[in-house]
Amino acid sequence: MIFLISVITIALLMVGAAIYAIWQKDLLFAVIASGVISLILSILFLILQAPDVALTEAAIGVALTTIIFIITIRNTVRYEDEHDKKAKKKKVKNISK
Amino acid sequence: MEYIIYFALGIMTISLFFVAIRFVKGPTVGDRVIALDTLTTLGVSGVVLAAYLFHRFVYLDVALVYGVLGFIGVIVIARYLEGAL
Amino acid sequence: MSIMEIIGSILVIIGSIFLFLGALGIYRMPDLYNRLQAGTKATTLGAMSVILGVGFLEPDWFLKLLILVVFIGYSNPLSSHAMARAMYKRRVFPWTKEGGVDAYREVIEKETEKKES
Numbered sequence: 001m002i003f004l005i006s007v008i009t010i011a012l013l014m015v016g017a018a019i020y021a022i023w024q025k026d027l028l029f030a031v032i033a034s035g036v037i038s039l040i041l042s043i044l045f046l047i048l049q050a051p052d053v054a055l056t057e058a059a060i061g062v063a064l065t066t067i068i069f070i071i072t073i074r075n076t077v078r079y080e081d082e083h084d085k086k087a088k089k090k091k092v093k094n095i096s097k
Numbered sequence: 098m099e100y101i102i103y104f105a106l107g108i109m110t111i112s113l114f115f116v117a118i119r120f121v122k123g124p125t126v127g128d129r130v131i132a133l134d135t136l137t138t139l140g141v142s143g144v145v146l147a148a149y150l151f152h153r154f155v156y157l158d159v160a161l162v163y164g165v166l167g168f169i170g171v172i173v174i175a176r177y178l179e180g181a182l
Numbered sequence: 183m184s185i186m187e188i189i190g191s192i193l194v195i196i197g198s199i200f201l202f203l204g205a206l207g208i209y210r211m212p213d214l215y216n217r218l219q220a221g222t223k224a225t226t227l228g229a230m231s232v233i234l235g236v237g238f239l240e241p242d243w244f245l246k247l248l249i250l251v252v253f254i255g256y257s258n259p260l261s262s263h264a265m266a267r268a269m270y271k272r273r274v275f276p277w278t279k280e281g282g283v284d285a286y287r288e289v290i291e292k293e294t295e296k297k298e299s
Binding site for chain 2: 183187191194195197198199201202204205206208209214217218221222225226228229232233236239240243246247249250253254257258260261262264265267268269271272274
Binding site: 002003005006009010013016017020028029031032033035036039040042043046047051054055058059062063066067070071073074 | 103106107109110113117120121126129130133136137140143144147150153155156158159162163166167169170173174177182
């Protein structure tokens, strides 16, 4: 009974983290939320009797995805609407020229 | 003997809520990263308890992978915040 | 009920209580660095205690669980130190009293003044 309650709780927390990652405008926070999602997803795979899938999910989701997303954020912008502002400024400059 | 494992699992489930509240509420990036780190540690102990509950030796490998690789993401985020990546 | 099982169950209960206290500290503490202390040190002790307790409950797994304890013991303080250093460099300073001493803060403020000038 307690085990079932904990499994349902972590599943609900995973859904909450996914909604948070979509709703958040700061992309760095969204990357951290995706780390939480992959952590809980791997535990759910483990409970569903698939330890090999859980192993792969742990290795890829925790380390590789975070590193690739962080490198992407470093090379582009951190906030979601920052890119639009930059594009608008460029347009205004072009018109004024 | 299994009652003790269930007690530990229940108390860890309650503590997940506090970490989740701090994750949503935390004002800076650091609070959220600390919440992720704490969730990783809680997950490792939960996986070990589940391995004892199901009597499966294979489940410990997942906990081992978390123990080895769990800190890499935090260190990469920290290096990015420092501006040194 | 043998003596190993008693020791193991006591260790599991102590560890779970420490994990709970660490999570409570993350929720209650007022400052980033206080939260870092509570969330990393108490949780490390709790996880080590739970894993060693399971090792006492099931003595065949003891070697692998010992390796796990060693990995947790080096990886958790490493990540917390990296995070504290990064946040200090981003000028999130800890809370001090009026006239409290914070030597590293003066160093960082001098560095930023040099950069700005």
